[in-house]
Amino acid sequence: MTDLTPAAAAFPGARRPDRQRFVDSHGVTIAVHEWGDETAPPLLLAHGGMDFARTFDVFAPLVAAGGFRVVSWDHRGHGDSSHAALYSWEADLRDAVAVFDSIGPTAVPVVAHSKGGSLMLQLADALPHRVSHLVNLDGLPSRRSFPDVSDHQRTKLMAQELTNWLDHRRTLVDARRKPGTIDELACRRARMNPRLSMEWLRYLVTAGAREDDDGWRWKIDPTIRFGGFGPWRPEWSMMRLPDVGVPVLAVLGTEPDPMGWGTLPDDVLSHLPAGGRLVSIEGAGHFLHIEQPEAVAELVLEHVA
């Protein structure tokens, strides 16, 4: 369990999960966190890349108060889930199914943010009998806009990216994350999440990092690297959206955010399935549920009612 220091563990409205348990996914241990009445109907929350379930510590209790057993999980290598030998999209999907299986065979509402949104969109496409409603929080990547450069220049840029990635792979054995104080870790996170308050980021450190003898370290597997390359195309996620046959709510913020996809309302509207709904939240960035948890929770509860 997370070692919380009393001074840093408080944030207005935040509540630690009411229960934590673990499920096995083909040899990888997945940490599952739950808020709300254990006998209430379940609702799943999926976090984004480089995040962890306890980033829902404010949002999840609001949804639970609407009468749900809110269930979330740490993706492999994130939060309290075990570090794996390999990480892939397909493996994340299988891990998600293990969590679904742990709450039963019936279809459940799913709310998913960022990378989790794309994962759950694919899961809803592949296993429509497991999802009753889908809420996607800025998790619909649109076609990547490449800079206007020549083929030659683009080849050079990709070569650098590849070299950096291969060099990174050569350094992974026994890699550890850099230790620091709670404030130092919060400041590092702020570089990725500049719209989030330092007070929240400090709280996140106490949930998503552990305290070693030489300082705090994020729990996320140090071998996981932000960004990268591969054959995946953003439009491969978006093309699944029209397939979804359950009620869909897509939510976007209006503010640009370095962690966001840069997806515009028109990108989504053209792919919404019949009956789907798109809502833009004024003044919010990529982390809609953290910046405006009450507004997003209200939308979710209205959608799944």
Add this chain to the structure above:
Amino acid sequence: MSPATVMLQHNRIRLALHELRRGEGRPLLHLHGLAERSPSGVPRQLEAWSGAVWALDLSGHGASSVAPGAGYFCEVLMADVDAAIGHLGPVTIYGRGLGAYVGLLMAGGRGDAVRGAILTDGPGLAGGGPMPPSPAIATRVDPPPPGGTPDPWAIYELTRDPRPPDYAATFARQAAVHSGLDTAIAVVGVNRPPWLEAVVAEPGVIECGLDEALALFNP
């Protein structure tokens, strides 16, 4: 295990790199196909290579370890090969099937260290095709064979990975640009899945017989 096998560590995977034949000069590195393992000796068709011949068991194959919970994809297998290159120095690659695609990626990823890649037929050449396959999430596969490899999850995942032709062509282009070789890739097989059709259309890629390819890259 043969005394000529070197175990390398790639993150949390142990890789078996087999020395099939000692020799001077740049080695030929054999990459097997999907669900195969490295040969125990120099295959007859590669005897014309004048120098050392090595073979790598990719993750989840042969004497290399499996990844609990799986998550195999071709780019991480490319990094397996990079670990081998870190041990051997510059190599010429001979890749079969899956190993051909991984060899292409490696030729593009380390143009300075891959002095020619020979791509040929073998299991797993096509992968999952140019686009993601129909949606499906498998939660079970057959039990592994005695010894644990090939990992059934590796077989499942590496037959579904998308291989867009323009993505593959980018690696061929990089191999041509960064190797400085007039010919960076020789395609000697018969089959041409879409990714390989795109590769053979790139400058610096030739289609020829295996003996010609071996002679071309022999140091």
